[in-house]
């Protein structure tokens with residue numbers, strides 16, 4: 679997959695410049711920014727060094743929804759994980775993402791949050807996967823540009839190795855979206871699921887489907903199950 683770096687309301691222009699620099703180091707071309715063009719000031723260009731072209735080509739959006747509209751796999755990032763206590767924040771590592779994305783087609787959006795507040799829960803809910811770089815529990819939160827560098831490094835080094843042959847056709851975005859929509863309709867129509875649990879069920883299902891990198895055949899088989907289910 680083709681990585682696309684998506685920054686949500688970055689506050690420090692120096693960070694944006696440093697991110698452009700490491701994107702060039704690891705051959706990632708596309709930078710999207712949710713926020714204002716004013717972030718690309720002199721400091722950003724100084725810190726980008728030989729990656730000014732990446733800043734020149736950066737595309738700006740008003741919301742994360744708009745920025746991910748054409749993205750096939752959306753990966754939200756954070757240093758804060760909570761395992762079983764919060765099922766929406768069960769993470770994969772950059773290495774796992776790199777291993778699983780090999781050989782797949784389409785665009786992979788890597789979404790990074792604000793330097794002070796990170797990504798909101800609502801923004802994380804828009805993501806297909808939740809990724810966290812393993813770090814010390816005493817101080818898990820990294821500098822924004824360092825976090826981008828670590829993730830792009832993992833993707834880059836695996837790309838350099840011989841890609842694994844893909845044995846099964848992976849599910850297309852349309853197939854995954856259809857399966858997720860069928861599941862959501864199933865949840866909405868199911869009176870046995872308490873209302874307060876429905877939204878969580880939907881997000882967890884989306885995350886599981888994305889973590890599993892399912893094949894087209896698997897997606898279509900599961901679609902049948904939800905279509906035929908009477909509730």
Ligand SMILES: C[S@@+](CC[C@H](N)C(=O)[O-])C[C@H]1O[C@@H](n2cnc3c(N)ncnc32)[C@H](O)[C@@H]1O
Nearest residue numbers: 755756757790791795796810811819820822825
């Ligand atoms: C300085 S951090 C934001 C800190 C904020 N207090 C929080 O709780 O997320 C800025 C961004 O860097 C990325 N980041 C920082 N540490 C990370 C880690 N260990 N794993 C993955 N991404 C990380 C995330 O995108 C995060 O939103």
